[in-house]
Every structure is written in structure tokens, then in C-alpha cells.
Amino acid sequence: MSNTETHPEERICESGPPTAPARDGARPRFTEGLSDGVSALEGRSGPVELLEPRRVPLGGPRAMTVKRTLPQRARSLIGAWCFLDFYGPDDVSATGGMAVPRHPHTGLATVSWLFTGQVDHIDSAGNWATVRPGEVNLMNAGTGITHSEFSSADTAVLHGAQLWYAFPDHARFTPPSLESHRPEPVTGDGYTARVFLGSLLGHTSPVRTHIPLTGVELRLQPGAVLQVTVPAGHEHGLLRVTGDVSLDGVPIPEDHLGYVGTGRDRITITAGAQPVTALLIGGEPLNEQIVMWWNFVGRSHEEIVAWRAAYQSEMGFEAPAPGSPLAGSGTRAAQPDGGAALGAPVSGERLARLLDDAYDDGRPFPQFGDFPPGQPAPIPAPPLPTSRMKPRANPPSR
Structure with missing residues (x-):
């Protein structure tokens, strides 16, 4: 999925230092260090932040709208997770569903998870796939990739989430790839879980992530209480999808993301009077400063400028x-092709003549790959911001 904002901010994101949780038993509302849609209440084992979504249309006025809970001004990352869009249930006949033509990514992985409907995926690494409910699709953008996402022709209702996580520096220039996995359900007293990334509840996903991460779909019966043992060095977020649900005793409002920091080895998830569906994400704090703009995750403003160009x-x-x-x-082999007319992606014989070349800084050419013919035109990049953003760190992991 592309960030469709016409003037996306350049965000410099980094994890906050972990601290021990408060245990005074009170339930004040914290405001220090929190702003723009982020508040917090005291939970059973420390504060629980509540991240309010903002609505972003995927196109024109009748287009499908996504609810974005990450990134926030006050909290940019949960572990290495840097982006979370939640959408639906969406009547595809009214909105057209998902229709995101070819667009780029670098330095991150996209993670697609559906509850209802199907999405057809094509990418410049040569992959064609259909994303289905209960099956994770992880696309490693690595050095650079382009892909498109469209609701399948037989989808009437679309409901799901797409998440991105930033690659650690040592892995961010890996070759682009796509991996799919259908996790087996893990069942217990009042719950069913599907662990699509990382390890939880005694189950481990085989999908490689390059950094310790967790991604789990949870379905709870009414009144169920699930106590989950987690690594104390990880931070976690719980997205409310359907039903009333609490995280460590704090109710999560509709479509919000609840956050708990490092320093606790157990979290408690409680269902209300209706069945609950939720997504639990988490991971080890990235502890690296990243620069995030549009669909790119880099380490400097200069990288973003070069990738956009x-x-x-x-x-x-x-x-x-x-x-x-x-x-x-x-003396480039491409010299006879210099000055070719604009208006279409590089492809065919023109691309073939340049495949052994590279950018001056060593990046392979083409950085964003080739694409099958006959597809909709790609999405142009927005204008770059007129000034750099100052570094913006996460508040401490309470």
C-alpha cells in the first residue's frame, strides 16, 4: 500500500530508552510527552498509551479510507513497526475497494493481513500473488521495489490491515523478495491466535524478519481473559478490530491502537460482552534513527532525495x-539513450541496454525494477518537503 498523502512529512524516528513501568495502582491520564492523538491511562502494570487513528483516503472523494495509527507525532515506532493502516469493512461496490497502482518502497517490509476479501499483488521482483484472509504476505523492499495492489474481482467486502516495519541497518539493502505463510491456529481457553510473525503462545512463524518482531491475529470469545507471556525487552501494540477489548485493564476505543512499553513480561487482553478480533504487534526497540518519507525508509535526508530522483x-x-x-x-553504455523522452517507465530494449550499469553511488539500475506490460500507470512521488524535519524521538517506553 502506498502512503497517498499529497504532502507527506519527512519524519526522523527513533526509539525511546526503556524504563521500568510505574506501579502506583492509580489511573491518572498522562500528558507529558504525548500529543496529537496520543493519550495514556494507568494500567495494571504501568501506563497504556492510546493512539488515535487519522483517516486517509486512498484516492478521490469516493475512495476507500484507511485508518492510520502509526506513525504518530508522539510515537513513531513500536519495535521496528513504523506504519499501520487499518481499513474496512469496506463495501467495494461503493468505493472501488483497494486500487493502488505501481509505487515504490525502500528499506522496509510491508506486511499484509486480511480478515475479509482478497487483494491481488504484482511486484517488480517478478512476484504475482493473491493476499487472502488468514495468510500473511511479507514483501521485503530491500534496495528498492515497486508493486501494485488491487482488490480481486470477486471481492465484495474488504477488511484488513497493512503494516510496515523498518529494516535494521545491516539488512536494509537485501535483495527484494516476497514471502507468504498461512499460520496454523493456536487455540486455548476462550481464544484462537494466528502467529504470522515472530513467536507467541508457544508457536513460531517461519517468516524471516531480520529483527525480533511479533505479529498475531487474536480472536477472543466474550468475557475471555488472555494472559500472554512476552519478552520484557519488547514493546507491544494492540489494535482493536471488532468488539470491546482492554489491554492491561485499559479499554481501547474503537479503531485505536493500545501501546505498552518495555519492562513487563506479561500483558493481559480482556474481551467484553461481544466476540473480539484484534491484532497484537510488538518487537525489540529498533534503537536506530530512521528517516521516513512517503514510501521510503532511509537513514538520511540525502538518501531520500536520491531515491525519489x-x-x-x-x-x-x-x-x-x-x-x-x-x-x-x-562513457556509460547508456550514453546513446541519454535524453530519451519522458512519459513512460524505462522498459523493454531500452531497459535491457542499461541492465549492467549502476548509479554513481553503486546502487543497481534500475533501482525499482521492471514491471509487466499492460498495468495501470505508476503513481508519481509527491514533492519533497521544503525544509528538513528536526529529529523526533519516541517518548520513553514507560
């Missing part, structure tokens, strides 16, 4: 920047 020129939206094989400078 590469995408725009490879898609035919802008003239190539110096250092690009498309510029046809020096």
Missing part, C-alpha cells in the same frame, strides 16, 4: 539526475 526518472516522470545511467553521461 531515481524513482521519478525510472518511471518517466522527471528528467534523470546527474549520476543516473539514464543521464547518458561519460
Whole structure:
């Protein structure tokens, strides 16, 4: 899924230092360090932050709207998780469902999880896949990838989530790839869980993540109480999908994401009077500063600028920047092709002549791959911000 904001902020994100949770038994509302849709209540084992979603349309006025709980100004990361869009249940006949043409990603993995409906995926690493309920699709963007996502023709109602997590520095330039996995249900007293990433409740997903992470779908019967043993060095978020649910004794409002920090080895999830569906995410704090803009996760403003320029020129939206094989400078094999007309992505014979070339800084060409013919036109990148954002750290992990 693409971030469809027309003027996305450049966010410099980093994890806050872990601290021991408060245990005074009171339930005040915390405000220090929290702003813009983030509040907190005292739970059984310390504060529980409540992250309010903001609504973002995926296109025009009748388009499907997603509810975005990450990133927030006051909390950019949960572990390495840096983005969470939740959508539906959406009547595809009224909104057109998901219709996201070709767009880029770098330095992150996208994680798609559906409750209802299907989404067809195509990417520039040569993968074609259909995302189905109960099956995780993890796309490793690595050095650079483009992909498209469209509701399948037989989908009437679409309901699901897409999450991104930032790769640690040592793994962020891995080759792009796609991995799918259908986890077996884990059942217990009043609950069913599907562990699609990481380890929980005695079950471990085989999907490789490059950093310790957790991703689990939880379904609880009315009144069920689930106590989950978790690593004390991890932080966690619980997304309320359906039903009334509490995290460590704090009710989570509709469509909100509840957050608990490091320092606790058990969390308690309690269902209300109706059946509950929720997503539990978590992980070891990234402890690296990242720069996040549009669909890119890098380590510096300069990386973001270079990646945007590469995408725009490879898609035919802008003239190539110096250092690009498309510029046809020096003794490059691409020189006879320099100055080719804009308006279409690089492909076919023109692309074949440039495949052994590279950008001046060593990035492979094309950074954002090739795409099958006959697909909708790609999405252009938004304009870059006119000024850099100052570093914005997470508040301490309470």
C-alpha cells in the first residue's frame, strides 16, 4: 500500500530508552510527552498509551479510507513497526475497494493481513500473488521495489490491515523478495491466535524478519481473559478490530491502537460482552534513527532525495539526475539513450541496454525494477518537503 498523502512529512524516528513501568495502582491520564492523538491511562502494570487513528483516503472523494495509527507525532515506532493502516469493512461496490497502482518502497517490509476479501499483488521482483484472509504476505523492499495492489474481482467486502516495519541497518539493502505463510491456529481457553510473525503462545512463524518482531491475529470469545507471556525487552501494540477489548485493564476505543512499553513480561487482553478480533504487534526497540518519507525508509535526508530522483526518472516522470545511467553521461553504455523522452517507465530494449550499469553511488539500475506490460500507470512521488524535519524521538517506553 502506498502512503497517498499529497504532502507527506519527512519524519526522523527513533526509539525511546526503556524504563521500568510505574506501579502506583492509580489511573491518572498522562500528558507529558504525548500529543496529537496520543493519550495514556494507568494500567495494571504501568501506563497504556492510546493512539488515535487519522483517516486517509486512498484516492478521490469516493475512495476507500484507511485508518492510520502509526506513525504518530508522539510515537513513531513500536519495535521496528513504523506504519499501520487499518481499513474496512469496506463495501467495494461503493468505493472501488483497494486500487493502488505501481509505487515504490525502500528499506522496509510491508506486511499484509486480511480478515475479509482478497487483494491481488504484482511486484517488480517478478512476484504475482493473491493476499487472502488468514495468510500473511511479507514483501521485503530491500534496495528498492515497486508493486501494485488491487482488490480481486470477486471481492465484495474488504477488511484488513497493512503494516510496515523498518529494516535494521545491516539488512536494509537485501535483495527484494516476497514471502507468504498461512499460520496454523493456536487455540486455548476462550481464544484462537494466528502467529504470522515472530513467536507467541508457544508457536513460531517461519517468516524471516531480520529483527525480533511479533505479529498475531487474536480472536477472543466474550468475557475471555488472555494472559500472554512476552519478552520484557519488547514493546507491544494492540489494535482493536471488532468488539470491546482492554489491554492491561485499559479499554481501547474503537479503531485505536493500545501501546505498552518495555519492562513487563506479561500483558493481559480482556474481551467484553461481544466476540473480539484484534491484532497484537510488538518487537525489540529498533534503537536506530530512521528517516521516513512517503514510501521510503532511509537513514538520511540525502538518501531520500536520491531515491525519489531515481524513482521519478525510472518511471518517466522527471528528467534523470546527474549520476543516473539514464543521464547518458561519460562513457556509460547508456550514453546513446541519454535524453530519451519522458512519459513512460524505462522498459523493454531500452531497459535491457542499461541492465549492467549502476548509479554513481553503486546502487543497481534500475533501482525499482521492471514491471509487466499492460498495468495501470505508476503513481508519481509527491514533492519533497521544503525544509528538513528536526529529529523526533519516541517518548520513553514507560
